[in-house]
Amino acid sequence: MPEAVFKDMLVLELASVLAGPSVGQFFAELGARVIKIENAATQGDVTRSWKLKTEDPETNVPAYFSAVNWGKTSLPLDLTKAGDLQQLYTLAAQADVVIASYKPGDAEKLKVDFASLQKINPRIIYGHITGYGPADARAGYDAVVQAESGFMYLNGQADGPPTKMPVALVDVLTAHQLKEGLLVALLQRARTGQGQLVQVSLLESAVSALSNQGTAYLVAGQNPQRMGSEHPTIVPYGSVYTSKDQKQLVLAVGDDRQFRRLCQVLGAPDFAEDPKYSTNYYRVQHRQEVNAQLCRLIAQQERETLLQALHRQHVPAGAVNAVAEVFALPQAQHMLLHAAGAKPGIRQVAFKLAEQNLSSLSPPPVYTAPE
Structure with missing residues (x-):
């Protein structure tokens, strides 16, 4: 059995919500040790409080959090405290990758930006997600960026209102961009021995994904409009x-x-x-x-x-399948994560290599407040 691709890698996750944590789970599935640094001052990742009405109000591992936090250990730290910051620095000295999602300027205030951690570990690769790039201090939220990047305008029926995608599409696209950037940086480090900063923004990731709808404007001079599920250049x-049986x-x-x-x-x-x-x-x-x-x-x-x-x-x-029907498909069954005593999760790694060993993962960690 081949060893996991990133068996000896340490990843520190200084990120919350969806985009950054999904990158952390990606590395965990490929064998890395991933430590999720959670803000002890706010009781951890904000998605621990995002619960469906059917969920236990007392749980801090709800469905949303469980989407992208398999295979990690949780370490609550208050980085405004000298002792907790030093604990992070000790880990950073050994780390290969840091995943961060601070607003521009916030990481510098906390002294956990790339420049600060590079002094401790010149080989460190620091992936930083922002909403709009390092020069714009606004926080990035998927729904807002879906609106600003044209996705909401394009989505929906022709005679209906702009409509947000039902998944956090821009977060997902940004996560893929960051994975690619980090993998390129790891390849370059193997050649040079040096770490580097990898920056990605939600807005730029969304613009990159406009694809043929973007070039309809740039090349053909047509400003695309909502068409429901129709395609602008292919019919049907x-x-x-x-169908006859109302499906x-x-x-x-x-x-x-x-x-x-x-x-x-x-x-x-x-x-x-x-x-x-x-x-x-x-x-x-x-x-x-x-x-x-x-x-x-x-x-x-x-x-x-x-x-x-x-x-x-x-x-x-x-x-046209409902989500419950999707998970009856054999391909979807192959994408599930299982652990004793836990509900199934969804893999972030959907590709297969000739020699690939995906690690068995622990379920999403419970948040335990520091004493």
Whole structure:
């Protein structure tokens, strides 16, 4: 059995909420020892208090906190106290990576910024998440950045209001950016022996992820608008249809061959031969007509029977699943973390290497106030 990738690595997590802690769990899954430094003055990570109405009001390990805190040990410290700060410095002298999510200037006030820790350990790699970059002191909040970066404006029905994504999308994107930056810094340190500062902001991560919607404006001069689940340049792609048994499915027909196969499965091959619909370019021009016809045809089919027929013909299509249904999928089952006496968690590592040993992880740590 191969050893875990980061078996001998020590990671200090000076971060809270979602983005930074998910990076900490990522390293824990790959074998690193991760110590979550929690603010003793505020009873730890703020998400320990974010509870669903169905959860025990006394728990300090609720579902939200459990999303990204597997495999860590919790160390409550009040960094405004000299003794606690020295305890952190002792750990920093041995650490490989620090993950921080302070507002610009706050880490310097606490003397736990990169410059301070680099004096203790020149090899340390310091990943710092901010909302808007080091020159803007505003705190970063996912919902606000979703709004400012265009995601809320683009999300929702055409005749409805801007809508926040139901997951903290910008936090998730920022976490991936920080993982990439830290891995590059680790590679460079292996060559040079020197640590460095890795900076990432929520806003820049969100802008990076605007992808084709961003270039629709930059390249084509079109300011994208809300379209529900529709795709601006492909039809039918992302549209939701209802089957005969009142179940929903989505199509993602990326080329004209797939569209012809779709129409064959639906018993309407002539529809794909009509010049108004035979190519994606013309289907985009006649989006409403295409969708109306597909709605009618799909409403005559049982969902599971139709999906199986489409899969056999390699037509991209899938059921619209509730979260409870997602975790019945075998691929989702492979992504679960298990520990005795704990509810399942979700892995942050979704890739597989030829030789990879993912560590068995302890469940999210309970917060124990220091004496």
